[in-house]
Amino acid sequence: MNIMEDGPSLIWGVVCLALLISSLAARRLPLGYLAKAGLAWVAIFAALFAVFSFRYEFMSIWERIKADVSGTAGQNVSGDAIELRRQDDGHYWLQVEVNGNPVRFMIDSGASFTAINATTAAETGVQIDANGYPVILSTANGRVAANRGLVKSLRVGPHVITDHQVVVSENFGDTNVLGMNFLDNMQSWKVEANMMVLQP
Known part of the structure; x- marks a missing residue:
């Protein structure tokens, strides 16, 4: 004071x-x-x-509560950089807009493709190639079959990725994952201490 x-x-x-x-x-x-x-x-x-x-402390607490509710906790889009703080579960989470709809993703550099569960895909209008051959993926829960899909617009703050290829399956549970094909769209990305910095 x-x-x-x-x-x-x-x-x-x-x-x-x-x-x-x-x-x-x-x-x-x-x-x-x-x-x-x-x-x-x-x-x-x-x-x-x-x-x-203590008005500033109360404002800080309120902002933290809003971030937890909206799914943007630990996320900061500043200029050309996207900064993510490691969460209590040990992962980095990023909320993006999938065809204009907010969706929270876990970032996993061990996954080749962005993976979206079937419920999220239906709610956000992901185009699914139902006629193509399914993709067999190795996950923490074993091997699962998934369909190829396409996200027309993937937005983080002012940054937009168009025609983003994804895989969709009912076997992904409630989690959505941003894989290496998302990170490959970045100019660079790095992890230092408990922070991940994405440079679109």
């Missing part, structure tokens, strides 16, 4: 409290009532002063 910055507010609060006490005293109310009323107003002023003093 900055004393110089919050000093005028503190003085103003004390003045208001003194005026309030003087007003109550002038009405010649019972001493017990005055004491209770005074303590109540002291508590109110103290709470307001605490909120004002």
Whole structure:
């Protein structure tokens, strides 16, 4: 807390409290009532002063809550760079717009292609090649069959990838993965400490 910055507010609060006490005293109310009323107003002023003093901390907490709810926690698009902080599960997550729809992806450099589960593909209008031969993929849950698909627009902030090839399967569970064909669209990408930086 900055004393110089919050000093005028503190003085103003004390003045208001003194005026309030003087007003109550002038009405010649019972001493017990005055004491209770005074303590109540002291508590109110103290709470307001605490909120004002720690307003930046409260704003930071609110921004963190909004990021957790929206799925953009640990994600920062700054200029030409996309910065991702490693999450508690040890992975890097990126929210992108798939054909205009927000979707949260885990980034996996061990996956060859971007993988989208069937539910997400249906909700975002991914074009699926149902007539082509299925692709057999090796996953953590074993080998699964997937269809090839196409995302017309994949957007992260101002950065857009068009006609992005993906694989789609009901066997991917709830997770969507950005694979190497997504990272290959970047000019560069690197991991340092607990940060991943993508340079589109």
